[in-house]
Amino acid sequence: MISVNPKGEVWVFAEQHEGKLEDIGLELLGRARMLGDQLGVKVGAVLIGDNIKGLAQKLVHYGADKVYVVQHPLLGHYQTNSYSKVIYDLVHKYQPQIMIYGASSCGRDLAPRVASAVKAGLTADCTDLQIGDHENKSEGKTYNNLLLQIRPAFGGNIIATIINYDRWPQMATVREGVMPMPEPVVTRKGEIVEEQIQIGKEELPIEILREHRQPKKVNLKASRIVVAGGAGVGSKENFRLIWDLANSLGAAPGATRAAVDLGFIDRDYQVGQTGTTVRPSLYIAIGISGAIQHQAGMAESQKIIAINSDPQAPIFDVAHYKIVGDLNDIVPKMIKAIKARV
Amino acid sequence: MAYNCVVAIKQVPDTKRITGEAMNADGTVNRGALPAVFNPEDLNALELALDIKDKFGGKVTVITMGLPAASTVLREALYRGADDAILITDRKAAASDTLATSYILSCAVKKLDYDIVLCGRQAIDGDTAQVGPQMAEKLGIPQVTYIEELLTMENRHLSARRNIGNGWQEIKCKLPVLMTVIDEANEPRVPVAIKLMKYKKARTPIEIQMQLKKENPNASDAELKQLADMKIAELAKQGLLIKQWDLNELQADMQWCGRDGSPTKVHRIQSVVLTARESKTVEASEQGITDMIHELITDKTIS
Ligand SMILES: Cc1cc2nc3c(=O)[nH]c(=O)nc-3n(C[C@H](O)[C@H](O)[C@H](O)COP(=O)(O)OP(=O)(O)OC[C@H]3O[C@@H](n4cnc5c(N)ncnc54)[C@H](O)[C@@H]3O)c2cc1C
Numbered sequence: 001m002i003s004v005n006p007k008g009e010v011w012v013f014a015e016q017h018e019g020k021l022e023d024i025g026l027e028l029l030g031r032a033r034m035l036g037d038q039l040g041v042k043v044g045a046v047l048i049g050d051n052i053k054g055l056a057q058k059l060v061h062y063g064a065d066k067v068y069v070v071q072h073p074l075l076g077h078y079q080t081n082s083y084s085k086v087i088y089d090l091v092h093k094y095q096p097q098i099m100i101y102g103a104s105s106c107g108r109d110l111a112p113r114v115a116s117a118v119k120a121g122l123t124a125d126c127t128d129l130q131i132g133d134h135e136n137k138s139e140g141k142t143y144n145n146l147l148l149q150i151r152p153a154f155g156g157n158i159i160a161t162i163i164n165y166d167r168w169p170q171m172a173t174v175r176e177g178v179m180p181m182p183e184p185v186v187t188r189k190g191e192i193v194e195e196q197i198q199i200g201k202e203e204l205p206i207e208i209l210r211e212h213r214q215p216k217k218v219n220l221k222a223s224r225i226v227v228a229g230g231a232g233v234g235s236k237e238n239f240r241l242i243w244d245l246a247n248s249l250g251a252a253p254g255a256t257r258a259a260v261d262l263g264f265i266d267r268d269y270q271v272g273q274t275g276t277t278v279r280p281s282l283y284i285a286i287g288i289s290g291a292i293q294h295q296a297g298m299a300e301s302q303k304i305i306a307i308n309s310d311p312q313a314p315i316f317d318v319a320h321y322k323i324v325g326d327l328n329d330i331v332p333k334m335i336k337a338i339k340a341r342v
Numbered sequence: 343m344a345y346n347c348v349v350a351i352k353q354v355p356d357t358k359r360i361t362g363e364a365m366n367a368d369g370t371v372n373r374g375a376l377p378a379v380f381n382p383e384d385l386n387a388l389e390l391a392l393d394i395k396d397k398f399g400g401k402v403t404v405i406t407m408g409l410p411a412a413s414t415v416l417r418e419a420l421y422r423g424a425d426d427a428i429l430i431t432d433r434k435a436a437a438s439d440t441l442a443t444s445y446i447l448s449c450a451v452k453k454l455d456y457d458i459v460l461c462g463r464q465a466i467d468g469d470t471a472q473v474g475p476q477m478a479e480k481l482g483i484p485q486v487t488y489i490e491e492l493l494t495m496e497n498r499h500l501s502a503r504r505n506i507g508n509g510w511q512e513i514k515c516k517l518p519v520l521m522t523v524i525d526e527a528n529e530p531r532v533p534v535a536i537k538l539m540k541y542k543k544a545r546t547p548i549e550i551q552m553q554l555k556k557e558n559p560n561a562s563d564a565e566l567k568q569l570a571d572m573k574i575a576e577l578a579k580q581g582l583l584i585k586q587w588d589l590n591e592l593q594a595d596m597q598w599c600g601r602d603g604s605p606t607k608v609h610r611i612q613s614v615v616l617t618a619r620e621s622k623t624v625e626a627s628e629q630g631i632t633d634m635i636h637e638l639i640t641d642k643t644i645s
Contacts, residue, residue, distance in 0.1 A: 001605070080475070080485055105507040109487045112472040115441060116479035119598075121605030122440070124470035134609050148609060154357055154467060159612045167605035205484040206513050209501060213509035225644070249644060282643045303643050305624075305634070316621075321634055325626035333628055337635040338644070 001119040001167040006145065008097030008169070009066070010036040013087070013110070014045040014059055015102055017078065017213065021055050023181065024102030026062045028174060030182030031129055032100060033063035038131045039145060042066055044096060048086050050076035053194070060190030062182055068094075070195045074204060077211075078106055082203040084113040089197060091118055096169050098147050100129065103173035111173050121164035123149035123172045127296075134163050146170065152273070157292055177221045177277040218268045220252050225282045228254035228271055228298070231262060232287020232308065232327060239264040241331045242286060248338045254278065256294050272297035287327045290315025307331070344399035345457040345495065345517070347391035350447055350477070351384040351404050351419060353412040354467040380415045383462025385530035387523040390492060391460050392423045392531065398495060400457070401425045405450050407435060407443060410548040416584055420541040421533035429546045432588040434596065439604035440468075444476035446599055449592040451481060457498070459520040463488060471522070478520035486515055487522045544582040547574055 002008075010032045014025035029045060036043040045064040047056055049071065056067040070086050091099065091114070099114075101107035103125045115122035128150040134143045147170040149162040164170050220226060227249065229242035239259070246253040254271045255264060271278055273293040283301035288294060290306070290313055298304070299318050306319035307327050316322045323330055355376040391402045404419040406412050407430040416427035430450055438446065451459055459481070464471035471487075478485035486502060490510065493501040501514040505524055545553075551570045558566065577583040589599055597603060624630045638644045 080487075084479075105488060105505075108471050109475060109485070112440070112470075112475035113479050113485065115472070116444060116476035119441070119605070122472060123606060124468075124472055132609075134607075146609075149606075153469075154355070157357070157613070160608060161610040161612075162606050163609040164605040164607065206486070206515050209512040209514055211506075211509070211511040213506070215508075282638065303638070320621050321624050322621055323624045323626055323631075323634075330626055330631065333626075333631045334635065337628070337632040340632070341635060341639055 002091065002095045002169060004166065004168055005095045005097050006039070007041060008095050009042045009044045010039065011044045011046055011096040011099040011169075012064070013099070013101040013107065014047045014055070014067075015104060015106055016047065016049055016052055016055060017106075019049070019052060019055070021058060022102065022104065024104055024107070024174075024176045025059070027176070027179040027181050028100050028102060029059065029063040031174070031179045032098075033182065035098060035129065035131055035147070036065075039097075041097070044068055044094070046070070046087060046090060046099075048075055048083055050074075053192070056190075056192045058184070060188055060192075061184040061186050063188075064190050066191045066193055068193050068195055070197050072197065072199050074199050074201075077208055078110075079204055079206050079208075080109055080113050081205055082199055083110055084117060085199065085203050086197055087114045088117045090195065091169060099169045099171045101171070101173045103175045107173050111171060115171055118169070120167050120169055120171055121162075123151055123162040126151045126172045126174045127178050129172060129174065134165060136165075147172070152296060175277055177279075180279075218252060218266075220254055220269065220271065220276045220278050223252035223278070224280055225249050225251035225284070226254045226271070226278050226280045226298070226301075227251045227284045227286070228256065228288060229259055229264065229286045230256040230288030230294075231258035232289075233259060233264060234287070236262075236264045238328070241327070245284070245286075245331055245335055245338075248335050249282075251282075251284075254283075254298075256288050256291070285315050285319070286331060288315050289313050290318065343496075343498070344401075345394055346400045346455055347394055347402045347458045347460055348451050348454050348456045349384070349388050349391045349402065349404045349419070349424070349460045350451075350473070351388065351406050351415050351462075352381045352465045353378050353406065353408055353415045354381045354465050355379075357466050378411065378414070380418050381462055381465045381467075383464060383523060383525050384415075385462070386525055386527050387460040387462045387521075388419055388422060388424065389528045389530040390489070390521070390523050391458070393528065394458065394492070394495065395423070395425075403428065403454055403456075405430060405447065405454075407431070407438075407446055407450075410546065410552060413546045413549055413584055416546075417541055417544055418533065420544060421538045422531055423534065423537065426585070427544075428585040428587060429548075430587050430592070431546075431548060432590075434589050434600050437601040437604060438599060439606045440470055440472040440476060441605060442599050442603035444473045444480055445603060446589065446592065446594055447473065448477050448480035449594045450587060451477070453592070457517045458500075459483070459518070461520070461522045463522045463524045474520060474522040481518075481520065483518045483520055484515055485520045485522070486513060489521045489523045490526050541582065543577075543580075544584050545577060546584040546586045548586060550574055550577070 015022040042065040143165040227246040273296040461474035
């Protein structure tokens with residue numbers, strides 16, 4: 001662990017695979033920038049890989065003041081042990097006060113290993129990060145300017161705010177799509193710090209035999225409008241209604257976990273706590289009850305239309321437009337109304 | 343070639359069962375109304391361990407850290423085929439975060455003879471997925487997370503397929519190793535009737551003590567202790583005593599346990615109350631829908 005260091009920088013792990021930066025690191029830089037400005041400290045990005053220095057400038061454009069670049073032929077593929085050793089060494093050298101990672105499969109594999117080695121705290125899957133004070137009544141002490149790590153817990157039924165005031169860095173993972181992507185500023189200047197690091201074969205206990213990454217088929221996050229269907233749609237055939245309405249609006253289709261489990265649509269389209277988090281201008285929820293885990297992925301939408309035959313359905317609690325009735329009757333009417341306008 | 347597996351399991355409130363009855367009138371959760379269950383992905387981890395035992399031989403030991411009531415999940419593991427079960431329980435372990443929990447569990451695993459440590463990817467009460475990787479670091483062994491399928495096991499090496507979210511990865515690794523297992527990996531077996539009949543009487547010492555206290559409210563502490571010692575000896579003879587370790591037994595360093603050993607602290611807990619927002623009810627008629635679409639076009643929500 002490192003001691004409390006209010007002058008320390010705010011760091012982001014800039015995840016990359018095969019020389020391509022993941023969106024999540026850029027999203028995190030947006031928030032890190034805010035936190036850094038509030039604390040009056042610099043924002044650093046940690047970029048690890050082989051032959052990846054060229055990506056550093058982009059991280060500067062997205063908000064980093066400093067990019068710590070660690071290049072080595074043995075770092076070409078992500079491995080838990082090698083990457084966590086690099087971060088461990090950097091953390092001890094530079095003593096950042098905050099370090100955030102994406103809650104991707106890579107980030108959730110890496111961050112706990114680092115936390116354990118550094119003996120620091122880690123909060124998983126934060127949906128918000130802020131700076132605030134903590135009053136410890138039993139000690140009669142107030143800790144100022146801590147990282148408030150806000151996350152849903154207990155299956156999404158409570159919101160917990162977690163802090164660490166004595167053993168730093170303060171570390172958290174954040175889900176993809178939760179923080180808005182910042183606008184890049186191409187004129188922004190930053191410092192690129194190349195780090196030399198000793199890495200040996202003993203840090204690579206895993207042999208990667210084969211790997212397949214498919215590019216995301218659907219980009220729900222980028223859609224201005226999402227038309228989502230739930231179990232109430234009834235069948236895969238009837239899910240055609242969702243596709244038709246989505247097409248008429250130039251929207252992306254989405255679904256609940258129940259609809260995915262029933263085989264109505266592919267898992268890539270799932271919205272919610274264990275799917276994608278979206279915040280479109282318009283979200284149309286059709287035959288969706290509005291379980292808390294689903295709401296976790298869509299409640300921040302600017303406008304929500306809910307269509308449900310049950311007037312008591314919880315989805316209506318977050319809807320701006322409530323339509324009580326049979327979706328089989330209402331959706332065709334909507335398509336007709338839209339087609340009449342355009 | 344036989345392999346010894348240790349499976350770390352957890353008893354959790356069934357957050358999937360949050361239905362109307364488990365909700366308070368104000369929209370918050372009534373935790374007491376939730377049943378305690380075997381964490382779902384820990385069943386997948388146990389299944390993988392039992393599968394390794396079926397194919398290659400070896401021993402499956404399950405460990406859990408928790409309150410005395412967590413013995414229930416240990417029994418459920420015994421019903422399914424685990425050979426040995428250990429409860430780690432200690433008041434001083436209360437308020438442990440994932441870092442302290444992984445430290446305590448790693449102290450227990452170090453006392454055991456293991457080739458493979460298995461965990462579920464994550465527990466449904468916290469969904470952190472941190473304890474597995476943290477335990478691996480404390481044990482100084484590699485971790486292989488998100489196991490979807492074990493491919494081969496030979497010469498103390500395993501190969502497996504991991505689910506990496508947007509794809510998969512096949513890896514090879516030398517033992518010992520820690521694996522975290524996802525729900526797609528397998529279909530957990532159900533309890534075996536004959537084992538259920540046998541192990542439903544299995545108890546931890548603390549359960550025996552609590553039971554005797556309830557049955558003999560007027561007995562002195564000395565009498566209770568004598569009764570408990572007898573019962574413990576009897577169960578031990580029948581192979582029905584579930585092991586119970588405390589932090590002392592684990593020789594755990596207290597600075598890394600419980601509240602003191604936990605860098606993360608709770609600042610605030612808020613119940614999620616579903617808030618009503620400014621909203622309008624739209625008539626399900628053609629006119630109602632046309633008006634709504636018109637409004638959304640006018641305010642440029644739909645272009
Ligand atoms: C740990 C965990 C994670 C989860 N993650 C997610 C997640 O990421 N995303 C997610 O979506 N869920 C998730 N879930 C599942 C979630 O709890 C719900 O089970 C799920 O969202 C319900 O989907 P649904 O609304 O489609 O189905 P239901 O709850 O069955 O609702 C169907 C609705 O359709 C309505 N309906 C039926 N027929 C009609 C009709 N003809 N016309 C109009 N309305 C009709 C009904 O009134 C009902 O309200 C998760 C659960 C857990 C425990």
